[in-house]
Amino acid sequence: MEDIKQVILDYVIEEYVEDEDEEVTFDTPLISGGIVDSFSMVSLKRFLENKYQISIPDEKASPEAFDTVDLIVELVKEFTAGK
Amino acid sequence: MFNIGSYDERIKDFNWSISEQELGYKPGSVINIGWYCSDRLCEMGGADKPALIWEGFGGKEKQYTFNDVRLASNTIGTFLRELGIRDEDRVCIFLDRNPELYLSFVGILKIGAIAQPLFSAFGDESLHVRLENAETKAIITQKKHVSKVRKIRDSLPHLEHIIVVDYDGKRPLQEREVAFSLETATPVESLEIFPTHAESPSVLHYTSGTTGQPKGVKHVHYSLISQYLTAKWVLDLKEDDIYWCTADPGWVTGTSYGIIGPWSMGITQCVLDSGFSAEAWYRFIEKNRVTVWYSAPTAIRSLMKAGDEVVAQFDLSSLRHLASVGEPLNSEAVIWSEKVFGKAFLDTYWQTETGSMMISNYPGMRIKPGSMGKPFPGITAAVLDPNTHEPITETGRIGLIAFKPGWPAMMRTYWNNEATYQSKFVNDWYLSGDRASIDPEGYFWFTGRDDDVINTGGHLVSPFEVESALLEHEAVAESAVVAKPDEVNMEVVKAFVVINPEFEAGGDLELKIMNFIRKRLSPLAMPQEIEYVDSLPKTRSGKIMRRLLHAQEWGEEIGDISTLEDDDA
Numbered sequence A: 001m002e003d004i005k006q007v008i009l010d011y012v013i014e015e016y017v018e019d020e021d022e023e024v025t026f027d028t029p030l031i032s033g034g035i036v037d038s039f040s041m042v043s044l045k046r047f048l049e050n051k052y053q054i055s056i057p058d059e060k061a062s063p064e065a066f067d068t069v070d071l072i073v074e075l076v077k078e079f080t081a082g083k
Numbered sequence B: 001m002f003n004i005g006s007y008d009e010r011i012k013d014f015n016w017s018i019s020e021q022e023l024g025y026k027p028g029s030v031i032n033i034g035w036y037c038s039d040r041l042c043e044m045g046g047a048d049k050p051a052l053i054w055e056g057f058g059g060k061e062k063q064y065t066f067n068d069v070r071l072a073s074n075t076i077g078t079f080l081r082e083l084g085i086r087d088e089d090r091v092c093i094f095l096d097r098n099p100e101l102y103l104s105f106v107g108i109l110k111i112g113a114i115a116q117p118l119f120s121a122f123g124d125e126s127l128h129v130r131l132e133n134a135e136t137k138a139i140i141t142q143k144k145h146v147s148k149v150r151k152i153r154d155s156l157p158h159l160e161h162i163i164v165v166d167y168d169g170k171r172p173l174q175e176r177e178v179a180f181s182l183e184t185a186t187p188v189e190s191l192e193i194f195p196t197h198a199e200s201p202s203v204l205h206y207t208s209g210t211t212g213q214p215k216g217v218k219h220v221h222y223s224l225i226s227q228y229l230t231a232k233w234v235l236d237l238k239e240d241d242i243y244w245c246t247a248d249p250g251w252v253t254g255t256s257y258g259i260i261g262p263w264s265m266g267i268t269q270c271v272l273d274s275g276f277s278a279e280a281w282y283r284f285i286e287k288n289r290v291t292v293w294y295s296a297p298t299a300i301r302s303l304m305k306a307g308d309e310v311v312a313q314f315d316l317s318s319l320r321h322l323a324s325v326g327e328p329l330n331s332e333a334v335i336w337s338e339k340v341f342g343k344a345f346l347d348t349y350w351q352t353e354t355g356s357m358m359i360s361n362y363p364g365m366r367i368k369p370g371s372m373g374k375p376f377p378g379i380t381a382a383v384l385d386p387n388t389h390e391p392i393t394e395t396g397r398i399g400l401i402a403f404k405p406g407w408p409a410m411m412r413t414y415w416n417n418e419a420t421y422q423s424k425f426v427n428d429w430y431l432s433g434d435r436a437s438i439d440p441e442g443y444f445w446f447t448g449r450d451d452d453v454i455n456t457g458g459h460l461v462s463p464f465e466v467e468s469a470l471l472e473h474e475a476v477a478e479s480a481v482v483a484k485p486d487e488v489n490m491e492v493v494k495a496f497v498v499i500n501p502e503f504e505a506g507g508d509l510e511l512k513i514m515n516f517i518r519k520r521l522s523p524l525a526m527p528q529e530i531e532y533v534d535s536l537p538k539t540r541s542g543k544i545m546r547r548l549l550h551a552q553e554w555g556e557e558i559g560d561i562s563t564l565e566d567d568d569a
Helices: A002-018 A041-052 A071-081 B017-024 B039-046 B068-084 B097-110 B126-134 B143-155 B221-233 B252-265 B277-290 B297-306 B307-310 B331-341 B418-422 B463-470 B507-520 B546-554
Strands: B051-057 B060-067 B092-093 B114-117 B138-141 B162-166 B177-179 B200-205 B215-220 B242-245 B268-273 B292-295 B321-324 B345-349 B381-386 B399-403 B429-438 B444-449 B454-456 B460-461 B476-486 B491-497 B528-531
Touching: A002 A041, A002 A071, A041 A071, A041 B507, B017 B221, B039 B068, B051 B068, B051 B097, B060 B068, B060 B097, B068 B097, B068 B162, B092 B097, B092 B126, B097 B114, B114 B252, B114 B321, B126 B143, B126 B200, B126 B215, B126 B507, B138 B143, B143 B162, B162 B268, B200 B221, B200 B252, B215 B221, B242 B252, B242 B277, B252 B268, B268 B277, B268 B429, B277 B297, B277 B307, B297 B331, B307 B331, B321 B331, B331 B345, B454 B476, B454 B491, B460 B463, B463 B476, B463 B491, B463 B507, B476 B546, B491 B507, B507 B528
Parallel strands: B051 B268, B092 B114, B092 B138, B114 B200, B138 B162, B162 B177, B242 B268, B242 B292, B292 B321, B321 B345, B491 B528
Antiparallel strands: B051 B060, B200 B215, B381 B399, B399 B429, B429 B444, B454 B460, B476 B491
16 A cells, blocks of 8 residues: 555645645645645546546545545545455 | 614615715725725724734634734835835735735735736636736745746746745745745835825736636726625624635635725634635634634535534534625525524625625525525616616516626726727626526526636636637647536536547546646636547537537537537537
């Protein structure tokens, strides 16, 4: 799972972090911290679905579930389990 | 007792002079919104009263009294003047919701310059077209957003100054950039207020239409007259209130009712500058004992989605009045808010162009959930027949929402686009671009837009702008953009694209296109769904039939398709 964590973190930094000096880690709040807004969350969800060949139902894709890379990894695990 | 008293009594013999008198304004004399929002309150004995309670991410807090607002706006105004900013120069505010945004707005107005607030999530292309159109002379921004300005500055010859409010010295400033910090600047005790008059320009907000580039809506200092009175009568703001307007001042609600209305009344307001979560919002209300809350249907529906149990974890008993704006407030949300907060959110209707509330539900008036309410006193509103542009007298029949021009906050023109401004008037009515019907008791009921503009989360997105940006992506040969229904945001952007043959349709390309639009325009404009098609439906003259695609998304009757070039598309 470390690899997934890093992949997602790298993607978040590359796509959503505007301030090049801002330090973002696995537990940095993304949604409540204002790094990823609710509209952009759709593109992050699409990235995860494409990358890990999963489908995350809308009711699971809540701002709370996407708030940190750690939480996102938990969500991805839920849908990749058994694959 | 509510400020408005009886709506039925107020509409008799109404005159805007009520507001002029309360503000001590005499027609023909100086009127400067910046002064009204700071110095005047201090002169009236309110210097030590809290004006702004600000909370940023991680619970970081700052508080400003009205005297602090006076001093900070003096300091910013002086700094701008020293840079060479003069009256009617456009100064863009491109900041997150931090205190400098609010204080800069007041400072810009005090020196007679025009404040041009822009939503800080805008991408470089969205920023460019708005700065270019306004020939903006200075932009006030922050480290986080300065890279977007750097990308476009070379093609903006009028942009002389890029002011960075949180410069930390870690990286060198570049061409035209200058650092300014309110924390280290020496407070300026005295600033000569520029003697603006009723028709002097004050604020330039940009809004999107179906075609063409975004339009700069020019407002004037006299707008204060209706912003003050609507804040008083519709939001029912009172001396001891703690007020929270959740709108970003990059949009008109955030300035008309997130700065001008409350501060001209000397009201304490709170600002939360962090991402959305139901818990964070309820905690903010509880902590600050918010009494009046002005929010948006999208936020209310998101709170509904988070569930009633979350509400129960907080003490929200301080709330006494709730109002909503941005898009029609569905009856379910009204009923839900009454159930969980003990008060209904009252819907208000107005636009960037109107500058202040036009049709509202008023405290003390019987509320019909789902209705827009009734016209504000002094506002003549009607629904017009789309063909004759005459008022419809028959109740329940849908027509175009229109207003008789002449209220104080009405836009004065579209910046550098007088022809489009003139096209908004027919038979001496201002056409809003929205449709509604009126019931037998005079309540207005919103039915939809009269054009293709997409209202997503209360913000207007131009399909033309998104389509133009899509064509800049190497994979896209043709595109059509329409609204798609959405449970929370009412509408979201959906794009139909024809891709160039060398590209492969699929999820990866879809994501690339989505991110391309998000960064160039804004997250709001990013298509939430992209559908690949072989061709787009067009008229015989080659115009894309958005109507057909829209009908398909909304499950509506397609209507007359006899003009389609290819009805298999």
